[in-house]
Amino acid sequence: MARAYFPVLMLLGFVVMNALLIIGGSALTIRRRPTPVKQQAYESGVPALGDARERFSVRFYLVAILFIIFDIETVFMIPWAVYFKQLSCFVPLVNDVCPVGNISFFGLGEMLVFMLILLVGFVYVWKKGALQWD
């Protein structure tokens, strides 16, 4: 039983070795010539403005939460889509095809109900003004 996990252990060892190699290698071969510009935080080429430790408007968090909630919806659709063929068939699939005359709308109906619940949430959020910036 413990043998089954050996590849995982190997991967773990490889990852640790790799990290040590990259950091250690660059630490050994580096030439340190710091200038104030090099010391700045990397902002994709734009000069850095002020400190990152400042207060953000709470609206950012609201948008982030709403994004996560409506993002999860797509995640739930993936298992549904994978299993959709079986969900729309009254009997087990034969050669991955539903026998004639056994098509059901159960799978579609379930997803419609799920979407309806999300729609209620969306309308509520909209009506409450959470999607407006000010």
Next chain:
Amino acid sequence: MQFDLSMPAQLTSALGPDLLLMGGAMILLLWSGWRRESDEHQRSVGVLSMVLCVLTMVAVGYYAYRGYTATNGVIAVDNFRWAADEIFLIATLGTIAMSLDYNRREGITPGESHVLLLLSTSGMMILAAARDLIIVFLGIELMSIAIYVLVGLNRRRERSAEGAIKYFLLGAFSTAFLLYGIALVYGATGATNFVAIRSNIISYSLEHSGLLLVGIALLLVGFGFKVAAAPFHMWAPDVYEGAPTPITAYMAAAVKAASFAVLFRLWLEAFPTLISTWHEAVWWLAALTMIVGNLVALAQRNIKRLLAYSSIAHAGYILVALVVGTNLGSSAFMFYLFAYTVATLGAFAVIVALGRAGEDNMGVEEYAGLWSVRPGLAVAMAVFMLALLGFPIFGGIGFFAKWYILEAALKAPFPQTRLAVILVVMSVVSAGYYLYVVMVMFMKPRSSTAILPERAGGWTRAVVWASAAIILIFGLFPDALVSLTQRSTPAVSKEVAQRSR
């Protein structure tokens, strides 16, 4: 009629009352967001929520009356579920009624507070129905997430925010224990269905499987947090004190009831063959909870904290019924739950009725001489205290509730004599704080500086009088309630009992 739960359509019908409550709650959510926040709108949402609660109660009653059953599946269709549902809905109804007045006084305008209560209740109904560990988890989350928000409803008040964050962090922590327990039980037995877990334990003789025992222990810890059993009770007093008073009543009554309902079903349906294993752990949990809850309550001078410790103590009494592990214990539990829920709701309704805006007058001493200024409320509060104490006649059904737990403990296959002794001794100790409240109200003079709160709103008074009437009337005629609760046991445990006979 028997529902075939493998058919989606029949599964949906078996969930009828739950779906009615959820669908209605969603419509009310939209309605509460449709208009601008105002006190009138909050009240209209609240009244509609109460109507929905009553409709759901009727639906539950209809399902119980028709005597539906179901094949083994993810949910159970039995009287245990319907009885628990009715208790949750009674608690919700009382809480919403109190909230209507409380929200007006405290200036809480969002009507969503009532809708969140409904959503939380639908989670409880799922818990009462659950016969699958996944459904248990779903119900626990649905119930808890709404409660986290409700505890912090008064978010501008420091205490409320503190209670909310404490409850959220500890709730999430305890859910992790529960989930780990579920994972281990599934790992050991290969099933999440309660009945399948039981039969797998028997057929693969897993009685001494370490994985399973650790899983059961973790489940017990998770539920211990939810029902606030010592030593997992530390969060309860702070959260109960910080939460808005109607929400405190709801947590003390309904949340505890739901967690116990699912704990009973899980223990009686999935692990009855392991009774010799978990018996010791639950025994100590019950004894410790009774002792800690009652002794610490003696030192409390804040009425909400006092009732918080009293609710911990009551969790201990209910755990005694779980230790018994038979149908007698299960029906004693249901009777106790009803009595305790009504008495707790009533006591908190009196607190709401006597509170001032901001709730800074929560000391028991503030009730000194209440008899001389608000005799009705003083008498009602005395009834609730005596009911929680388990006093005969004046305490109504509270007395019978304790009586049946004791009877179940002594009639069990393994008589729980020592637990029964602890229960009786601790009830005597609890007189120290319940009667103290009564003594303060009736025998201490009203101080000249005490401010008399305004006359409470009609809904709160209705809750007070309805609770007092239920306690006293059923206290005189408990037969109907007893026969109802005797029929309200988990369906599968009945089969087990019959087979072993």
